[in-house]
Amino acid sequence: MVADVVEPSKRLEAYGLLRIGQNVGWALGPVLGGIVSIWLPFSWLFLIGAVATATVSVLLWLYIEESLRQGQERSRFKVTDLGKVTHDSIFMFYCAVSVLLFMNFGQMSSTYAVYSTDTLGMTEAEVALLWSWNGIMVIFMQMPISRWISKYRMTTIISTGSMFYALGWGMVGLAGAFHLLSPWTFTFLFVNMTIVTMGEMFVSPASMNLVASISPENERGRYMGVFGLASSLGFSLGPFTAGLVLDNLAGQDILMWVTIGLFGVMAAIGYQFLGRILGKERDSSVSKA
Template sequence: MLKTAFTHYINNFKGFSREIWILTLVTFINRAGTMVLPFLSKYLKEDLHFSYNQVGWIMVSFGLGSMLGSWLGGKLSDKIGFYKIMIFSLFTSGVSLFFIQYVTTFWALCASMFVLMVIADMFRPAMFVSLSAYAKPENRTRALTLVRLAVNLGFAAGPALGGLIIMGIGYSGLFWVDGASCIVAILIFALLVKEKKKVPHNDKTESPVAIKSVFHDKIFWVFLFVSFVTGMIFFQLFTTLPLYHNEKFSLTEFQTGLLMTLNGLMIFAFEMPIVGFMERKSFPKIKIILLGSLVMSLSFFMLLINVWAGILVISMICISIGEILTFPFSNAFALSRAPHGQEGRYMALYTMSFSLAHIMSSKIGFEIIARLGYQINWFFMASIGIIATLCCLWIKKALIDEKVS
């Protein structure tokens, strides 16, 4: 029985082109090398001795650069092709990381972080668009999930390696290793993968009608709001929740780490099989996203039960299930919604919704906690999750009306 289950699990990884596997490897190397980000605020505060206010503004510059980079990456992918953007972005940001360690003044760091993230985050929408060229239409959602798996595994390995490097040679080592990983990753991609033109996707279930511009696509803008909200709820996992674990239940860093590990293990074990099953059964993507946002919302309602530490485990399981159902199919829905030739712009806006969610999640969460306490924050996050679920219901109806008209 165990052997059968393992065989079924492995079968979910079959059917991908050589290019998809290389792209997955490149993504893993790049994300495992992303060691500066988890330690950036710590580096700015402890090594460069900036105030909390200054650290906050540098992180805002970081976020704004990420948003602009996402938009530029998508727009230029449509104009000159995803392949050139991917190579330019990773190579240039890799070289930039070598030099940014020598920037130590406040305004120069704000400008440097902004420019670095503009260049670095041009990669993300271009990478999403590359999947429409290298993945078959019938396994595109699984290809997106495979790349997401590489991102998660890379992020799991990166901070641990980063901690060892800081202990060994200091923060400067992070910039050298991060920059080198970007350059190595993109050289592997350039040497092993040839440029290929995008082919029109053929998604029978949710293919778009004739849309002149992304700015006129009302369904997509409501979907972007759903992506923003689910992103904002999910990022509480890395901002307010670790503090809550300690302040309310006196959990140690190790115990909080175990809860985070539970999330990572669930993604690793269940995401690909669930996505593979849903893809084979041709479930409408928006229905799955609706279910995911509802489960994610319920996980925060559960946190209102603040008299038993075990609720943290149950809530984490629900957040993980919500993540598995929401994010892979959100990626796929955004790509399937885009008319041929506008994939880059659609994926740019989709990526930007998460960049904005990343900025707003901690700002709004900590502001509510400071003024009204943790319980109100959990209720607020759960409530906007319900609003996102209702928006999914509207999108589901609008898609039916769109096909009829």
């Protein structure tokens, strides 16, 4: 829908703004939930969440107009339509490479948190502070970064973000050197989180913008849906694969995290190859697609 209502030259910033809204909601949700739980039974939080979600659905239904232009071809969605998207080999290659990238995305709330507490001795509160720093960076830095990177090709932006992920996660293993110096351990993890969040701010808006650019105008929803499946697959495989790495490389912290960071390196190489296939016009952040 963003691609329908925002002109191509502003899409990257629009997706960045959407990302900020998601992070504000992610940050406020637990805070408000904690406040409400002081006065109401915990089970009521789920009821309030359901009512809030239903309210948003009603508001969208009543006040958000259809984004398709008048006269634009429409067709009733069928599950088999998703299969047609798989015939686009370039897009499917993009999805396959993105699985590797989103395997790195999935480390923050799983492997990173487990390693920080169980191996490095960080408290849950310290890990929560690191996550909060991630949200703060996105809220205040996403828009300036989105404007700055908009002059570059999408695959270049996503490749750079992938390398930020590879560097950030690959360095986590070095935190073990500060294990007996708790303040320095936290400082090192703080630097890691900063690097990883830079990758997130590069990748998140650019990856969605690229889907909008390379998909046919009347099939964007289907393409976004398939890309969403690919990203969810990466999110799921990331913790699972990293868990296997943790089990088999226990005690070899540097090798373990470098292995996890290699997902980002492989994704960056794949995106560079994709950029050569797409060409400059389709890969531009101001594509007319």
